[in-house]
C-alpha cells in the first residue's frame with residue numbers, strides 16, 4: 384500500500400480492496416508488516432482490518448462449515464430439540480397456554496376483568512335501587528306489621544326488593560373481597576374470610592327472598 | 601404466594617383525595633354490615649309476632665333512627681363518590697383540579713341526598 388493511498392480518506396476503502404485483490408497473490412508475511420507501519424497507527428489499523436475482513440471471509444467459509452459439523456457431533460441434545468417434528472407454531476401455542484394457566488387466578492383480583500365489570504354494573508344498578516330501598520325502609524320502620532306485610536306483598540315492591548337484595552349483596556361481596564385482598568395476609572386466611580362473607584351473603588339472600596315469597600302467597 | 605399488601609393508611613398526610621378514598625371503602629363496609637340489619641327487617645315482617653315487635657322497637661328507638669340516618673349518610677356518600685368512580689372508570693376527570701372539585705361536589709351531594717331522602721321518607 385502506497386503513502387498516497389493511505390492519505391486519501393474518502394475512497395480509501397474501495398481503493399484498498401482493489402489493492403487487496405491484487406495483493407492477495409503476495410504472501411501474507413510480506414504484506415502485513417508493511418501495512419502495520421507505526422507511522423500512521425490509526426489508518427494503518429483500519430487498513431489492516433479491511434484486509435483481514437475480506438481475507439478471513441473467504442477463509443472462514445470452510446471453517447464455519449467445519450465448526451457446525453463439530454457441534455453436530457458434540458451436543459446431541461441441541462439437535463434433538465431442533466429436529467423434533469412438532470411445529471414451532473404449536474409449541475409456542477402450548478407455551479402460551481401453559482403460561483396462561485399459570486397466570487390465571489393469580490393477579491390481585493384473582494378473577495380480573497369480569498369481576499371488575501360486575502362491580503361497575505351492580506354499582507350503576509344500585510344508584511336507583513339503593514335510594515328506593517333506603518326511602519322505603521325509613522318510611523316503613525314505623526309501620527305496623529300488617530301494613531308492612533301488605534307493602535311487601537305488593538308484587539312491584541317484592542320484585543324490586545328481591546332485585547335490590549341480590550344486586551347489593553353481589554356488589555358487597557366483590558367489594559369486601561377486594562378489601563380482604565388488600566389487608567388480609569395469607570392465602571388461606573383470606574380464602575376462608577371470603578368464603579365466610581359469601582356464606583353470610585348467601586344465607587341473607589335466601590332468607591329474605593324466602594320471606595318475600597312467604598308474604599306474597 | 602407472598603405478595604405485598606397495600607400500604608397502610610397512616611403513611612399519608614390526609615388530603616381530600618385520600619380521605620374520600622378511604623371513606624368510600626369504610627362506607628362500603630358499613631353499608632354491607634348494615635344491610636344485614638335491613639335484610640333482617642324483611643324477614644321480621646314475614647315472621648311477624650314478637651320478632652316483628654322487637655325489630656320495630658329497635659328501629660324506632662333513638663339508636664335505631666341514628667343507625668338508619670347513618671346508613672343513609674353512608675349510602676349518600678358511597679353513591680355520590682361511586683358515581684365519581686364510574687366517571688374515572690370511563691376515563692374522565694383525572695386532572696388534579698377536577699379531582700379536587702369533584703371531591704367537593706361529592707361532599708355537597710352527600711349532604712343534599714341525605715336530607716332529600718329523609719324529607720321524602722318522612723313527608724312524601
Ligand code: HEM
Nearest residue numbers: 506509510551555558559625628629631632679682683685
Ligand atoms: C347497599 C349498597 C352498597 C354496598 C353494601 C356497597 C359496598 C361496597 C364495598 C364493600 C365496596 C368495596 C370498597 C373498596 O374496595 O374500597 C364497594 C365499592 C364500590 N362501590 Fe359500592 N356499595 C353499595 C352501593 C353502591 C352504589 C349505589 C354505588 C353507586 C355508584 C356504588 C359504587 C361503588 C364503586 C364504583 C366501587 C368500587 C370502588 C373502587 O374501585 O375502589 N356502590 N361498594
